[in-house]
Amino acid sequence: MVRDRPLTTHALVAAMLATAMSLPVAHPAEAxxxxxxxxxxxxxxxxxxxxxxxxxxxxxxxxxxxxxxxxxxxxxxxxxxxxxxxxxxxxxxxxxxxxxxxxxxxxxxxxxxxxxxxxxxxxxxxxxxxxxxxxxxxxxxxxxxxxxxxxxxxxxxxxxxxxxxxxxxxxxxxxxxxxxxxxxxxxxxxxxxxxxxxxxxxxxxxxxxxxxxxxxxxxxxxxxxxxxxxxxxxxxxxxxxxxxxxxxxxxxxxxxxxxxxxxxxxxxxxxxxxxxxxxxxxxxxxxxxxxxxxxxxxxxxxxxxxxxxxxxxxxxxxxxxxxxxxxxxxxxxxERLTSAKPVAQPPLPEVPHDAAAQARAQRWEVFGRLGLWIGLALAMVAVGVAVLAALLPRGRRTRWRPTRPSAPPPPGPELDEPEAAFFRVPNSMQRG
Incomplete structure (x- = not known):
């Protein structure tokens, strides 16, 4: 073991230089x-x-x-x-x-x-x-x-x-x-x-x-x-x-x-x-x-x-x-982008005129309107029949006479059952 001794200034500088020279130089490419x-x-x-x-x-x-x-x-x-x-x-x-x-x-x-x-x-x-x-x-x-x-x-x-x-x-x-x-x-x-x-x-x-x-x-x-x-x-x-x-x-x-x-x-x-x-x-x-x-x-x-x-x-x-x-x-x-101008397309072909088809279309239009009116008429007839079917039975029961609602009986004292039986009119005496 070697004892440490204080270094002089010259010795210290020399030691530092020697140490620096002994270290490898770090180049950027070798960092x-x-x-x-x-x-x-x-x-x-x-x-x-x-x-x-x-x-x-x-x-x-x-x-x-x-x-x-x-x-x-x-x-x-x-x-x-x-x-x-x-x-x-x-x-x-x-x-x-x-x-x-x-x-x-x-x-x-x-x-x-x-x-x-x-x-x-x-x-x-x-x-x-x-x-x-x-x-x-x-x-x-x-x-x-x-x-x-x-x-x-x-x-x-x-x-x-x-x-x-x-x-x-x-x-x-x-x-x-x-x-x-x-x-x-x-x-x-x-x-x-x-x-x-x-x-x-x-x-x-x-x-x-x-x-x-x-x-x-x-x-x-x-x-x-x-x-x-x-x-x-x-x-x-x-x-x-x-x-x-x-x-x-x-x-x-x-x-x-x-x-x-x-x-x-x-x-x-x-x-x-x-x-x-x-x-x-x-x-x-x-x-x-x-x-x-x-x-x-x-x-x-x-x-x-x-x-x-x-x-x-x-x-x-x-x-x-x-x-x-x-x-x-x-x-x-x-998606693809383009800066080119729009390409003109050829005009659409004209639809050929068909006189027979046009006549058929017109006839069907007339038939359609006629069918609509006939349908409405039949609907009205059906409604009328339904109304008559509801009124006829009632008319027969009343013999086609106007009816009024019967007036309620006048109020009176309530009777017990025996008293009510005493005042009850026999059927033979009731008027027809």
Whole structure:
């Protein structure tokens, strides 16, 4: 055992330099993957069909498209690739916080929930599943916080620089659709340039419209990137079709989708209910993926136009935060839009004139009128016969003489039975 001795200043500096030189240099590409420090909570497995699945009915779409061959980037808190319903559907992705691969780790479940709404596979005994189960998720990790925790500009979960890098990385990783359920409440030039870069690469861009509605106290804060051109801004409704109270109102809301008490996956293995536009956005992203899989030749702008044009009417107008209406995946995939002018159809052929048929019709019209009058006459005769049948027996009984009701006998003292018998007149003495 060696005894500790106090070090001089020169000796201390030399020791620190030697220690630093002996440590490996951590380059960004070699950074360690994220490790979640919070306790593991698998949550509870949802066994019943969630309301948003009954509303959107994705099974009707699957004969036409399941999203196969489409890559959807989820820019969020990461995605847990080990979840049973996401296993095999999630790429390694990218961790923008450390600048290294490893977006398939999620410490707060937010990104896992978003990805599961898009791509969770069906599983026996589980009621929940995704809308486009055959897409590939490209997770881009930009935050270790729940996006729903952000409150205004002071509570952002991601910086503009990191957000912009994540968008560019998603494009470079081959994303066909990018889902952005993380919201900034200030314009950022880096993010704007990244959005423009993605649009030029023909990527469908979908973003949450934000959960900071002010209930008329003051205008809602402008959410980015939903407010940028080329981005589909998504608001949220509840199971009654009513805008979720916190869902923001503004021209940046292009469409609405279920976002109140939406069931989605949590990290590890479970499920829970989520609220907010963060969970309405992936339903639109999933539908965009279904369209791109069914019709690969459509551009991103055409996909966006299809989504808005096939939306169902909402309970409120666009000025109340409903945009073009409520997302309808079946219509979005199966209906075709066209900008061509209406095609002129040939005129209908003239009906040939048939004199004999017209004469027959006129005769039948006369017969019909005659039959009506005869029917009325017979009805009146029947009524008369019924009246006579009721009056004849009575007339015979009264010998057709008018009758009056007999007056009651005058009141007198009541008699006992012996007295009444004494005064009773024998029948032989009664007058006929």
């Amino acid at each position: 360690a993957p994220a490790i979640c420090q919070n306790p593991s909570d698998p949550g509870q497995v949802n066994t019943e069909t969630p309301w948003h699945q009954r509303w959107l009915a994705p099974q009707r779409v699957w004969p036409f498209s399941t999203g196969a061959g489409v890559r959807v980037a989820v820019i969020d808190s990461g995605t847990d690739s080990s979840h049973p319903q996401l296993a095999g559907r999630v790429d390694t992705g990218f961790d923008a916080l450390s600048g290294a691969p490893g977006g398939d780790v999620d410490c707060v479940s937010h990104g896992t929930a978003v990805a599961s709404i898009i791509a969770a596979g069906r599983q026996d005994g589980v009621g929940f599943h995704g809308l486009a189960p055959d897409v590939t998720i490209v997770p881009i990790r930009v935050s270790e916080r729940n996006a729903n925790d952000a409150q205004g500009a002071g509570g952002e979960t991601v910086t503009g620089l990191v957000f912009a890098q994540a968008i560019r990385r998603a494009v470079d990783d081959g994303a066909d659709v990018i889902n952005m359920s993380v919201t900034l409440y200030y314009p950022d030039q880096d993010v704007r340039d990244a959005i423009r870069y993605a649009a030029e690469k023909d990527v469908v861009l979908v973003a949450a419209a934000g959960n900071e509605h002010q209930d008329g106290v003051r205008p809602d804060p402008v959410p980015y990137p939903a407010a940028y051109d080329g981005v589909i801004g998504v608001g949220a409704i509840d199971q009654n079709g009513t805008r979720l109270r916190q869902s923001q109102i503004g021209s940046y809301v292009d469409i609405v989708a279920p976002g109140g008490a939406v069931v989605a996956a949590t990290r590890l293995a479970g499920h829970q209910a989520w609220d907010g536009t963060s969970f309405a956005a992936p339903m639109v992203s999933a539908t965009a993926a279904l369209i791109r899989s069914a019709e690969p030749g459509l551009s991103a702008a055409e996909v966006a136009r299809r989504l808005l044009a096939t939306a169902d009417p909402a309970r409120g107008d666009a000025s109340r935060g409903y945009g073009s209406g409520v997302l309808n995946p079946y219509r979005a995939v199966t």
